[in-house]
Amino acid sequence: MKPHLLTLVFIFAFAFCSAQQLKVEVKTIKNQEGKDIEAWVAHLDQTSDECMESYEDFMKDAFDLKTSKENKTMMMVEKVILNEMSGLRLDQRTFFTGESAGTAVAFTFSPGYDIHFGTKLYKEEFEHGEKLVKSFVKFHYKDFYNKKIKVIQKALVDKQAEITSDEKKIEKNKKSELDNNKKISNGDSDAAKLRIKNDSLEKENATLEAQIASDRSEIKSLQDQLIKFQESVKKVEEF
Numbered sequence: 001m002k003p004h005l006l007t008l009v010f011i012f013a014f015a016f017c018s019a020q021q022l023k024v025e026v027k028t029i030k031n032q033e034g035k036d037i038e039a040w041v042a043h044l045d046q047t048s049d050e051c052m053e054s055y056e057d058f059m060k061d062a063f064d065l066k067t068s069k070e071n072k073t074m075m076m077v078e079k080v081i082l083n084e085m086s087g088l089r090l091d092q093r094t095f096f097t098g099e100s101a102g103t104a105v106a107f108t109f110s111p112g113y114d115i116h117f118g119t120k121l122y123k124e125e126f127e128h129g130e131k132l133v134k135s136f137v138k139f140h141y142k143d144f145y146n147k148k149i150k151v152i153q154k155a156l157v158d159k160q161a162e163i164t165s166d167e168k169k170i171e172k173n174k175k176s177e178l179d180n181n182k183k184i185s186n187g188d189s190d191a192a193k194l195r196i197k198n199d200s201l202e203k204e205n206a207t208l209e210a211q212i213a214s215d216r217s218e219i220k221s222l223q224d225q226l227i228k229f230q231e232s233v234k235k236v237e238e239f
Helices: 003-015 048-063 123-185 193-238
Strands: 024-031 037-044 074-081 090-097 102-110
Touching: 024 102, 037 074, 037 123, 048 074, 048 090, 048 102, 048 123, 102 123, 123 193
Parallel strands: none
Antiparallel strands: 024 037, 037 102, 074 090, 090 102
């Protein structure tokens, strides 16, 4: 197995060490001013940087909105109307906090300087926030897993191409051996050299056959991982 594919398999295997998180809940968090504020919080398996990138892509894709990064842990869109939630113009801030199993992504909605949607104030509007955050979670995981699926699919194509190439080399070597054996049978003056060459060809074929066996085993592993990623996408779509 080649080093880069060893790394690839290790990364994919590691990705399945922890269960996929599909969880959205209401929590009280500290905002950028250190004040307690209610938020819809999603718990994702990936790093803060990956979640920030997903948030930026989601707001662009779902609402055609441009986000800004206010600091290392907060991104926002200012003075926007999210019709799915409310007709009020508001600031939507999202906080990213590292956790042992990934990142907590907390969405807050503020129609005023010190006014925020929550379970008591603007309760109905705040409840609509759950659907928005779940849409983000689905967007994040589908994008994340689909990218991994493409990587695996490419690896499978490349690995199969290597097998095909090695099989052609084996057939070429076998043909050379047959040609050499005919020359030896016909009393070729270089028979000793041809026997040495055949020994070399047989050793090369043994090495190629071992590599093909290894590659086929790796293909099986990649196919198993592909199925798991596809199953993860299906679970996300049902979330």
